[in-house]
Amino acid sequence: MTDAAVYAGILCRLQGYAKDKRMKALHDCTLFFQARRLGCALLTANVVDFDCLQQLRPEGRVLFYETA
Secondary structure: OHHHHHHHHHHHHHHHOOOOHHHHHHHHHHHHHHHHHHHHEEEEHHHHHHHHHHHHOOOOEEEEEEOO
């Protein structure tokens, strides 16, 4: 949770999020670090946030998809 909180703060600063988006960033970071810890890939359509996280922590595996 500590890593998730730190990276949520970094993500908020990089993306310029307002206060109402900070909890969403924390949830995204928690999912990212939990998946990384378990050795799982995270499947998401949220390219903006998770691409940034993957660039910061490249050992995390993320699969992106698009809806038609």
